[in-house]
Amino acid sequence: MTSDPITNPTDPPPDEKAARIVDLAQRRADRAAAAQGLSAADATDAETVTPDPVVVGGPVDPPERRPDLAEVLDRRSGPVLPLWLTDRYQRRDMLRRAASAAGYHVGTHVVLSPVYAGKVAWYAPQGAARLFSRVLGWTSAETGNWHLRQDAANRNDPKTWLDLDRHRMRQASWRWWVTGAATLTTGGGGMLLAADVTPWSVKLAVLAAGLVGLARYGRPLDKPILARTVVRPIYRKLTAELTRKGIMATGLVKRPEDIVFPAGVGEIRRDGPGYLAIVDLPDGVIAVDVVEERPKLAGGLRLPMDQVWPDVMPREHPSRLALWVADRPVSAMKQPPWPLLRGGQTDYFKPFVYGFDPRMRPVEYRMDERNSLFAGFPGSGKSLSARVVLAGMALDPLVQFAVFDLAGRGDFDAFEPLCPPGLFGSGADEGTKANAYRMLMWLLKECDERGPRIKHYAKQGLNTENKLNRAIAEKDARLRPIVAPIDEVQELITDPEIGKSATAAMTSIVKRGRALGIHLVLMTQRIDNQSLPKGVTSNIAIRTCLAVPSHVETDLALGTGAYRQGARPTQFEIGVDAGWGVRVGYGQMSAVRAAYLDRAAVERICARGVALRGGVTGPADLPAARDVLDDLRAVWVPAERGQHWDTLAGRLADRFPEAYSAVTPEALSALVRGKGVESRNVKSGGSTRKGTYLADITAAAQQRDSDAG
Ligand SMILES: Nc1ncnc2c1ncn2[C@@H]1O[C@H](COP(=O)(O)OP(=O)(O)OP(=O)(O)O)[C@@H](O)[C@H]1O
Numbered sequence: 001m002t003s004d005p006i007t008n009p010t011d012p013p014p015d016e017k018a019a020r021i022v023d024l025a026q027r028r029a030d031r032a033a034a035a036q037g038l039s040a041a042d043a044t045d046a047e048t049v050t051p052d053p054v055v056v057g058g059p060v061d062p063p064e065r066r067p068d069l070a071e072v073l074d075r076r077s078g079p080v081l082p083l084w085l086t087d088r089y090q091r092r093d094m095l096r097r098a099a100s101a102a103g104y105h106v107g108t109h110v111v112l113s114p115v116y117a118g119k120v121a122w123y124a125p126q127g128a129a130r131l132f133s134r135v136l137g138w139t140s141a142e143t144g145n146w147h148l149r150q151d152a153a154n155r156n157d158p159k160t161w162l163d164l165d166r167h168r169m170r171q172a173s174w175r176w177w178v179t180g181a182a183t184l185t186t187g188g189g190g191m192l193l194a195a196d197v198t199p200w201s202v203k204l205a206v207l208a209a210g211l212v213g214l215a216r217y218g219r220p221l222d223k224p225i226l227a228r229t230v231v232r233p234i235y236r237k238l239t240a241e242l243t244r245k246g247i248m249a250t251g252l253v254k255r256p257e258d259i260v261f262p263a264g265v266g267e268i269r270r271d272g273p274g275y276l277a278i279v280d281l282p283d284g285v286i287a288v289d290v291v292e293e294r295p296k297l298a299g300g301l302r303l304p305m306d307q308v309w310p311d312v313m314p315r316e317h318p319s320r321l322a323l324w325v326a327d328r329p330v331s332a333m334k335q336p337p338w339p340l341l342r343g344g345q346t347d348y349f350k351p352f353v354y355g356f357d358p359r360m361r362p363v364e365y366r367m368d369e370r371n372s373l374f375a376g377f378p379g380s381g382k383s384l385s386a387r388v389v390l391a392g393m394a395l396d397p398l399v400q401f402a403v404f405d406l407a408g409r410g411d412f413d414a415f416e417p418l419c420p421p422g423l424f425g426s427g428a429d430e431g432t433k434a435n436a437y438r439m440l441m442w443l444l445k446e447c448d449e450r451g452p453r454i455k456h457y458a459k460q461g462l463n464t465e466n467k468l469n470r471a472i473a474e475k476d477a478r479l480r481p482i483v484a485p486i487d488e489v490q491e492l493i494t495d496p497e498i499g500k501s502a503t504a505a506m507t508s509i510v511k512r513g514r515a516l517g518i519h520l521v522l523m524t525q526r527i528d529n530q531s532l533p534k535g536v537t538s539n540i541a542i543r544t545c546l547a548v549p550s551h552v553e554t555d556l557a558l559g560t561g562a563y564r565q566g567a568r569p570t571q572f573e574i575g576v577d578a579g580w581g582v583r584v585g586y587g588q589m590s591a592v593r594a595a596y597l598d599r600a601a602v603e604r605i606c607a608r609g610v611a612l613r614g615g616v617t618g619p620a621d622l623p624a625a626r627d628v629l630d631d632l633r634a635v636w637v638p639a640e641r642g643q644h645w646d647t648l649a650g651r652l653a654d655r656f657p658e659a660y661s662a663v664t665p666e667a668l669s670a671l672v673r674g675k676g677v678e679s680r681n682v683k684s685g686g687s688t689r690k691g692t693y694l695a696d697i698t699a700a701a702q703q704r705d706s707d708a709g
Contacts, residue, residue: 246297253281338391349469353365372521486522490524
């Protein structure tokens with residue numbers, strides 16, 4: 001800020017007393033001037049106040065800087081070619097829209113064609129009569145002339161009448177020739193058309209064109225023959241005034257002129273199927289505040305909520321707001337189809353399209369060096385959203401699956417053919433939970449084994465870092481990327497017995513498996529500290545929060561502070577907005593709706609996945625999931641009848657560390673009880689604690705074998 005005005009501080013201050021001494025001669029002169037309607041004032045007028053010069057420091061504003069040549073050359077108003085010409089997805093979308101529009105309009109007109117035929121039959125004779133009378137009027141030169149002659153006759157002016165009539169006859173004399181020639185030509189053309197030499201198609205086309213032409217000529221102006229199939233969409237064009245009105249409705253800003261459209265980026269423009277305005281809010285108001293007040297903003301704009309999408313701009317100052325207003329409610333807009341629906345492959349190490357943002361722009365997903373979390377209330381669409389990620393991975397032939405659906409609704413059944421034996425489960429029973437737990441143990445073992453192998457290949461020059469990449473995964477079948485989804489993971493985490501052990505395993509896998517090509521996809525509908533322990537979630541990179549009721553769940557799912565930064569999954573409505581979520585961890589935080597893939601589509605994609613893998617669903621040396629009954633018998637000391645869980649857990653961990661290193665006594669008890677063996681009080685080594693008897697284990701194993709047989 002500059003201090004203004006700048007005066008010389010050494011100037012002597014004005015003499016105040018001198019200013020108050022009245023010059024009587026001057027006063028008299030003033031009064032005389034005032035009496036004549038003039039006013040006079042001198043520099044020492046009593047009403048004149050000399051402003052005290054305020055000098056606070058020196059000027060600090062930098063001088064206006066002229067942009068240099070490089071900046072001027074970098075200025076662009078927009079892309080050279082429209083986006084739909086350069087962007088593959090936009091182009092496809094545009095073509096799809098064009099085909100759909102053509103199909104709609106042609107279809108409607110075909111259906112209405114009998115109505116059109118009736119209208120032509122009705123109006124064509126009227127058009128013929130009208131044409132005949134028009135030609136006759138022109139040929140006889142009566143049009144216009146008749147009224148003038150009539151006027152002359154009314155005024156009893158024979159001279160004018162005769163002049164007009166002579167003029168008419170002069171015009172008519174040559175017009176009859178023209179009309180005669182045209183009639184002969186038309187007649188000749190008609191005879192040629194009727195002759196056998198003219199093909200039927202030409203006859204019909206000329207006849208139809210002639211009839212339609214006559215009908216158009218004969219119809220009243222307000223009665224078109226073709227029905228109107230283009231309906232102008234009812235949308236509000238976003239203007240600066242409307243933008244200000246909407247923001248003012250939030251009550252956050254006092255004066256509309258404080259809302260500034262920043263130069264260079266502030267022009268309101270089309271962006272996808274809507275308008276985008278970028279505004280700078282006044283001091284003290286940040287974009288998150290406006291996002292928070294989205295209902296009031298939508299009310300101010302007089303638009304439904306899901307047509308109004310205020311957003312923070314991550315790499316801008318917090319008071320810069322991006323307001324996108326859709327032409328139609330986004331829930332009513334049809335998403336473009338998933339680009340991989342009909343063909344194509346993916347790469348675990350590269351992004352693929354997951355869904356679309358409100359502006360219908362594709363939003364990508366990326367698997368390598370990440371884990372995923374999908375959290376949302378029942379019906380928010382988390383299973384189907386995660387299924388899109390899995391469908392994408394089904395199309396990379398290198399990826400192995402290990403899928404557990406603890407809800408048992410069958411949302412993931414299509415992936416069973418892609419899972420090696422023992423690594424698929426669907427059910428809300430204890431057995432499926434125990435199998436999911438075993439899968440985690442297997443992943444822990446994979447974490448242990450993969451590290452040294454990857455290091456070995458990295459040393460050979462296949463990667464510059466000790467991380468899995470495609471070259472290594474292709475080289476060694478034991479190092480294929482693993483995608484392991486667990487739906488309703490809270491069932492496992494909150495299990496009184498295996499919960500703790502499973503949580504510890506997941507925490508370890510999430511941390512260590514990332515660089516080793518192991519990607520856990522966790523889905524949960526219960527969002528609290530117990531169901532989503534921090535140890536697990538805080539290390540998951542990509543988190544999607546679908547519809548939830550409050551900021552508490554938002555922060556638990558997306559990380560502390562997400563709500564403050566503008567994440568509002570609370571504004572999604574369960575059902576209507578199913579599939580919409582706020583995603584963090586890949587690209588900027590954004591609202592995105594997963595592509596909608598129904599069961600049949602997923603089955604087709606999985607069938608393509610199986611074909612891509614040549615029908616083989618896992619590497620030949622993939623260790624089979626261990627059988628806990630056999631393993632217990634293997635570590636049993638022959639003299640013992642019964643043993644405590646804690647002793648057995650220790651023995652298993654020593655003997656089979658790859659499978660049981662993380663097993664707790666409670667987890668072991670749950671695993672064994674899942675096989676139908678009771679946990680009993682066992683006296684061993686002088687103390688009585690919970691454990692099991694060899695006889696029970698053997699009986700359960702025999703029962704299992706006979707069931708299998
Ligand atoms: N991306 C989407 N686009 C459109 N509709 C969707 C989308 N995702 C889900 N839905 C709809 O929402 C319904 C519920 O989805 P889903 O089963 O994935 O919910 P959920 O959150 O997993 O529920 P639950 O916790 O009960 O399993 C689906 O049957 C589908 O009709």
